[in-house]
Amino acid sequence: MNKLLILVVEDDPAIRNLMATTLKAHNYRFMTAPTGASALMQASTTQPDIMLLDLGLPDMDGVEIIRKIRAWSQMPIIVISARAEDTDKIDALDAGADDYLTKPFSVEELLARLRVTQRRLAFMQTSTPSPIFTNGALKIDYAAGCAWLGEQELHLTPMEYKLLCVMAQNVGKVLTLSFITQKVWGGSTESDIASLRVFMATLRKKLSAGKEEVQYIQTHIGVGYRMQKL
Amino acid sequence: MKRVIHEHVLVCLSSAPSNANTIRAAAKLSQAFGGTMTALYVQTKSSDQMGTEDRRRLQRHTRLAEKLGASVSTVAGDDVAFQIAEYARISKATKIVLGRSVAPKGRLFAPKPLTEQLVELAPYLDIYIIPDSAGKNQRRRNSATKQRILPSIRDVLITIGMLALSTAIGFVFHRLHFTEANTITVYILGVLLTALFTKNYMCSGISALAGVLLFNFFFTEPRLSFRAYASGYPMTFAMMLFSSLLTGTLANRLADHVKRSTQTAWRTQVLLETTQQLGQAENENDILEVIADQLLKLLNRPILVQCKNGAAIRRFPEGEPVEIPPETASQRFSFQSGGEAFGDVLVYGDALEPLESGILHSILGEGGLAIENRRNARQKEEAAVLAKNEQLRANLLRSISHDLRTPLTSISGNAENLLTSGEGMEEADKRKLLTDIYEDAIWLIRLVENLLSITKIGEGNARLNMTTELVDEVITESLRHVHTKTHPIETEFADELLLSQMDARLVSQVIINLVDNAVKYTPEGSKIHISARKQGKEILVRVADHGSGIPDEMKPRVFDMFYTGNGKIADCRRSLGLGLYLCKAIINLHGGEITVTDHTPTGCIFAFTLPVSEVTINE
Numbered sequence: 001m002n003k004l005l006i007l008v009v010e011d012d013p014a015i016r017n018l019m020a021t022t023l024k025a026h027n028y029r030f031m032t033a034p035t036g037a038s039a040l041m042q043a044s045t046t047q048p049d050i051m052l053l054d055l056g057l058p059d060m061d062g063v064e065i066i067r068k069i070r071a072w073s074q075m076p077i078i079v080i081s082a083r084a085e086d087t088d089k090i091d092a093l094d095a096g097a098d099d100y101l102t103k104p105f106s107v108e109e110l111l112a113r114l115r116v117t118q119r120r121l122a123f124m125q126t127s128t129p130s131p132i133f134t135n136g137a138l139k140i141d142y143a144a145g146c147a148w149l150g151e152q153e154l155h156l157t158p159m160e161y162k163l164l165c166v167m168a169q170n171v172g173k174v175l176t177l178s179f180i181t182q183k184v185w186g187g188s189t190e191s192d193i194a195s196l197r198v199f200m201a202t203l204r205k206k207l208s209a210g211k212e213e214v215q216y217i218q219t220h221i222g223v224g225y226r227m228q229k230l
Numbered sequence: 231m232k233r234v235i236h237e238h239v240l241v242c243l244s245s246a247p248s249n250a251n252t253i254r255a256a257a258k259l260s261q262a263f264g265g266t267m268t269a270l271y272v273q274t275k276s277s278d279q280m281g282t283e284d285r286r287r288l289q290r291h292t293r294l295a296e297k298l299g300a301s302v303s304t305v306a307g308d309d310v311a312f313q314i315a316e317y318a319r320i321s322k323a324t325k326i327v328l329g330r331s332v333a334p335k336g337r338l339f340a341p342k343p344l345t346e347q348l349v350e351l352a353p354y355l356d357i358y359i360i361p362d363s364a365g366k367n368q369r370r371r372n373s374a375t376k377q378r379i380l381p382s383i384r385d386v387l388i389t390i391g392m393l394a395l396s397t398a399i400g401f402v403f404h405r406l407h408f409t410e411a412n413t414i415t416v417y418i419l420g421v422l423l424t425a426l427f428t429k430n431y432m433c434s435g436i437s438a439l440a441g442v443l444l445f446n447f448f449f450t451e452p453r454l455s456f457r458a459y460a461s462g463y464p465m466t467f468a469m470m471l472f473s474s475l476l477t478g479t480l481a482n483r484l485a486d487h488v489k490r491s492t493q494t495a496w497r498t499q500v501l502l503e504t505t506q507q508l509g510q511a512e513n514e515n516d517i518l519e520v521i522a523d524q525l526l527k528l529l530n531r532p533i534l535v536q537c538k539n540g541a542a543i544r545r546f547p548e549g550e551p552v553e554i555p556p557e558t559a560s561q562r563f564s565f566q567s568g569g570e571a572f573g574d575v576l577v578y579g580d581a582l583e584p585l586e587s588g589i590l591h592s593i594l595g596e597g598g599l600a601i602e603n604r605r606n607a608r609q610k611e612e613a614a615v616l617a618k619n620e621q622l623r624a625n626l627l628r629s630i631s632h633d634l635r636t637p638l639t640s641i642s643g644n645a646e647n648l649l650t651s652g653e654g655m656e657e658a659d660k661r662k663l664l665t666d667i668y669e670d671a672i673w674l675i676r677l678v679e680n681l682l683s684i685t686k687i688g689e690g691n692a693r694l695n696m697t698t699e700l701v702d703e704v705i706t707e708s709l710r711h712v713h714t715k716t717h718p719i720e721t722e723f724a725d726e727l728l729l730s731q732m733d734a735r736l737v738s739q740v741i742i743n744l745v746d747n748a749v750k751y752t753p754e755g756s757k758i759h760i761s762a763r764k765q766g767k768e769i770l771v772r773v774a775d776h777g778s779g780i781p782d783e784m785k786p787r788v789f790d791m792f793y794t795g796n797g798k799i800a801d802c803r804r805s806l807g808l809g810l811y812l813c814k815a816i817i818n819l820h821g822g823e824i825t826v827t828d829h830t831p832t833g834c835i836f837a838f839t840l841p842v843s844e845v846t847i848n849e
Contacts, residue, residue, distance in 0.1 A: 086695060086735060104675050177697070194698040194729055194845035201700055201727055221707045222695065222734040 004118060006030040007048035009039040009065075010080070011057050015103075019052065022107050028114070036060025043069060050117055053097070055081040055088060063095045070096035074124075076117045080105070086222040090176050093223070098173045100223070119229040120172030133168045136214060136230035138207070140168055149207065159184070160203045163196075167217060167227040176224040200225060237265025240323035241300065242272065242314060245284035248329050249291050252360045256327035257298035259358065268321060269295035271304045272313045273588055289561065289582070296564045303595065304588030311347035318352055325356040381430035389424050389433045389440075396420035397444050404449060413449055414470050417441035421474040425481035434478025442471045497589050500528055504593050508600040517604065518543050521565075521575070521597040528589055529577060535565075537573040565594045572601050629792055630681070637670035672713075676746070680808050683739050687815050694733045694819065698843055701728040701762050701769050708741035709760075716754040719745065722761040728769045730840040736816045737840070740824075743809040744773040744836045752777030752833070768822070768839040776833040785826050789814040813838070 006023060010016040011034050023030045031046065033039035036057045043051065051069070055062030066077055079092040082103040089100045098120070099113055133140040137150045147154045147164060156164065166183045167175070181192040200217065207216045218226045241256035243249060253269065260267040269292065280288070292302055303317065318326060328345060345357060381389075400413040421441055425434035443456070446467060450458045458464070507520040522535045526545040535543040561577045575594060582590065644663040652660060686694075702723040709719060741760075748758045752775045759774045780788060787793050792807040817824045817838045824838040 104671075190698060191846050194843070195847045197698055197700045197703070197729060198727055198845075198847050201703070219703050219707050221699075221704060221738055222697070 004028060004050060004121075005046065005048045006114070007039065007042055007046070007051045008032045009034075009036070009052065009057070010054040011035065012054075015054075018107075019110070022110060026111060036062075036065050039065060040068060043073070043075075047073070047075075049075065049121060050114065051075055051077045053077055053079050055079055055092060063091050066092060066095040066097050076121060078113055078117060089223055090178075093174055093176050094179065099226075100174065116172060116229065123171065123229055133171075135168065135171060135216070135227070138168075138216060140164065149209065152209075154206055156203070156206065157199075159195075159199050160206070163199050163203055167225065171227045172229040174220055174224055174226045180224065237263035237325060238321065238323045239263070239265055239267045239325045239327060240314070240318055240321070241267065241269050241295065241327045242329075243269050243288065243291050243295060243302070244271075244329070245280060245288040245291070246329060247287065248360075249287075250294055252327060252329040253291060253295050253298065253300075255358070255360045257295075257300070259325065259327060260299075263325075265324070267295075267298070267300040268323065269300040269302045270314065270317055271302070271588070272310045273304055273585070274310060289587075292587070293562065301595065301598075302563075302591050304591050311344050311351055314344075315348060315351035315355075318355055323355065325358060326352075327358045327360060330359050330361050381428065381433050385428040385430050385433045388427050389437045392420040392424045393437060393440055393444060396441065397448060400445070400449055410445075410449060410466075413445060414466070417445055417470065418474050418477055422477045422481050425478040426485055431479075431482055434482060435475060438471055438474030438478055441474055442467050445470065493585055497585070497592075500524065500589055501592055501596070504596055508596060511600065511604075514601055514604055515541065515543075517597055517600050518573075521593060524593050525575065525577075525590060528593070529579075529582070529586060532578040534576040534578075535573060536576065538571065563590065563594060565598055572598060625792075626681075626684070630677075634674070634677075637673055640670045641667050677808075679739065680743070680812050683736055683812055683816065684808065687736070687812075687819055695735070696731050696733055698729055698845060699732055699734045699737075701730055701771065701840065704732070704734055704738055705741055705760060705762060705771070708738040709745065711738075711742055712745045712749070714749045717749045717752065717756060717758050719758045719760065722759070724763040726764060728762055728764060729843050729845055730769055731843045732820055732840060733816075737820070740813045740816050740838065741771070741773070743813050747809060747836075748773060748775040748777070751775075756833075764842060765839070767842055769842055770837060770839055772835055772837040774829050774833060774835040776829065779828055779832055779834045780826060788826060789824065 006028050008016060008019050008023070008030055010019065010032070013034075016032055016034070020030065020032060031042055031048065033042050036059045039051075039053070039057075042048070053062055053065060057065075062079065062081075066079075069075065069077065076098045077096065079089065079097045079100040080103060081088055081092070081100060089102075092100065099117060101110060101113060131141065131143040133142065139148045141147070142165070145161070147156060147161065162184050163180070166180055177193055177196060178188040181188045181196055185192045185195065204217055208214070214230065216227055216230075218228055220226065237260065239256050239260040241253055243253070256267060256269075271288070271292070295302055303321075314326070317323070326348070328348075345359060348355065348357060396417045396419070399416045403412050403416070418441070421434055421438045424437045428434070446456055446458060446463075447454060450460070450463055452459065458467075504520065504524045507524070508517060511517045511520055518535050518537060518541070522533050522543045522545045525533045525535075526547065530547050532547070533545040535545075537543075561582065563575045563577070564571050565573050565575055575590075577590075644667045648655075648660065648663055655663075702721075705721065705723075709721070712719070745758060745760070752758070756776045760772070761774075762769060762771045764770075789810050790807070791811040793811070813836075814824050817840075821841050822839040824836065827835050827837070829835045
């Protein structure tokens with residue numbers, strides 16, 4: 001039996017049923033809420049571990065719910081959106097959501113996102129503030145200001161190192177382009193985003209130099225990047 | 231259907247102080263009827279002699295009328311009633327508002343009052359008369375006109391000179407013993423010339439009288455006295471005076487007429503030029519420029535055209551200062567058509583002459599009309615585009631609804647089978663049905679993605695979400711959405727970083743569609759090769775397959791909407807003919823090109839370009 005408690009917020013009965021069936025089949029504990037108001041109430045009374053939140057609820061704007069929850073809890077929130085517009089997802093991520101799924105999504109994808117979030121949760125709960133960050137073969141020594149991939153020290157430019165630190169500090173979370181550029185360059189102009197693309201490309205090349213084919217950093221088209229928790 | 235009669239109220243402008251009340255009354259009337267209002271100024275001979283006070287008041291009234299929503303027009307002609315009636319007929323006025331005109335009483339042959347003349351000339355008009363304190367005004371007007379009655383020094387000198395010259399010629403004739411008739415003719419000629427060269431009507435009259443007196447004094451017996459011995463002389467004097475006066479008056483009229491025709495010709499020329507230039511104007515801004523240019527040509531003083539949308543056009547005569555704040559303008563004219571104000575024209579410097587202001591109003595009227603026409607034309611164009619889009623949308627909807635039936639039938643039918651008789655089915659059969667449901671659902675998902683993209687590009691550039699992207703990142707991510715286990719996909723990227731401005735989701739859709747097509751139309755196990763490299767100022771992305779290729783005659787049409795290979799291609803399950811159409815639309819929207827060529831030895835290559843974006847990297 002999986003220990004995690006998941007709150008599913010979804011107004012459409014068919015999709016709610018689909019998610020419930022999927023979660024039950026994979027031994028997750030779960031609750032469902034059809035409206036924003038009931039979701040907020042259940043979230044505060046039962047304190048679930050993960051929230052799956054549909055953005056298009058009849059009574060409340062999804063981004064508003066995220067803001068309210070973030071006022072008192074850091075529980076991972078995975079946003080589910082039928083809207084193809086990237087701006088909705090970006091708004092939700094900037095408001096504090098951790099990840100997103102776009103309808104129509106496959107069951108496989110839903111489970112994959114849950115596993116990622118689960119790992120992130122485990123990491124958040126076990127790790128005490130430490131000057132050393134480890135993720136698979138990747139190791140960052142914040143105090144010394146250097147990073148290793150396995151035994152090999154990574155030769156990073158100052159910008160690449162800064163970028164790596166921002167990604168590592170938010171491991172498992174999808175970061176929007178403007179969030180990253182704000183952190184690294186302090187702005188979000190077109191040339192900042194272009195710079196981000198370039199440094200991210202060189203950083204990834206250096207990170208993939210290891211023996212095994214591990215993708216440390218995922219791209220989310222039109223949205224941003226995420227460092228995977230391995 | 232209820233027929234709405236459009237009321238058009240005409241009000242006459244004058245310099246009379248009571249005119250303001252008349253204008254306000256007319257405005258109320260037009261408002262009450264929900265109609266439009268035109269303020270008409272009839273320019274007559276006497277308006278040229280108007281005092282400054284009157285001129286200013288007339289301008290105030292013009293401005294008042296404009297403020298109350300009237301469009302202002304000017305016509306020229308001495309017969310005021312005829313001009314008003316003509317204008318009312320042309321402009322389809324239904325009501326006319328006049329201040330009460332006081333008929334000069336006690337004068338023989340007094341002209342009929344304006345209202346009566348109007349009733350005769352335009353019996354179909356409703357005439358409203360607004361009472362006023364006209365008596366006072368009448369007197370004041372007389373005193374105002376008197377200022378101009380005194381002749382100028384130049385006129386006096388010309389008159390005296392002409393008389394002196396006539397007298398001198400008379401003396402010569404006398405010495406040569408010509409008859410008196412010759413001398414009389416010389417005097418009459420003098421009066422004629424005086425009338426032609428002086429501006430004041432009094433000059434010719436005075437000169438006629440003085441001519442008779444001089445003739446009497448110098449050339450009749452007894453000479454050098456005002457007496458005359460011969461009994462026929464009084465008659466001669468009377469005849470002489472009469473013909474002199476008549477000649478003078480006729481000559482005056484002639485001079486007037488010449489002046490008026492010159493002005494009319496000039497006015498016509500300016501207006502014609504304006505009309506021609508307005509005809510060539512491409513947009514509203516051009517129209518405003520033409521108006522400003524023409525007004526500068528007409529008035530030769532600083533002009534400021536202020537538009538309702540905030541645009542301002544300034545024009546200066548050469549050598550004038552460049553700064554002209556709107557507050558210092560001496561006159562402001564609103565600029566409108568069809569009841570909608572487009573902006574204001576500000577004129578600097580002295581008050582305008584009536585002729586100038588007449589032309590100015592005509593130019594503004596033309597300009598307003600031109601703008602209104604332009605707007606109407608644009609609205610029509612937009613409506614046409616909208617109708618075309620609507621047509622396209624309807625076609626799309628029809629075609630889609632039709633083609634949706636097949637997968638939906640398969641999904642609902644298979645699900646129904648499983649629900650009703652799933653129990654007794656073999657596991658393998660069940661699996662087959664479930665696979666079909668899954669595949670059809672996936673097909674529908676792809677279709678919906680494409681449709682969403684089509685609506686997005688249908689709305690033009692505004693909806694594009696352009697960001698700088700790494701092309702190989704976009705390709706790699708797109709390939710994650712292509713589910714194929716049957717076709718190995720190879721990628722080959724340039725070493726350099728290929729950055730481009732794009733809507734990543736749409737470009738990703740292009741790659742997915744192209745790769746999906748390659749998977750769909752090539753036999754299992756055949757390789758698909760994707761590459762991206764820089765080519766001059768562009769990035770070239772190629773998707774190559776090893777299928778049977780596309781026949782040459784089909785190549786030009788593969789990007790058409792709703793074009794499907796119609797079973798010519800093996801294993802063609804179904805296709806809406808939207809995928810490649812969408813690819814082309816998206817790539818073109820990004821300023822690139824998409825092409826299809828043959829691959830060697832077999833297969834085809836779809837290649838598209840995207841502009842390279844030059845960026846500065848912030849270290």
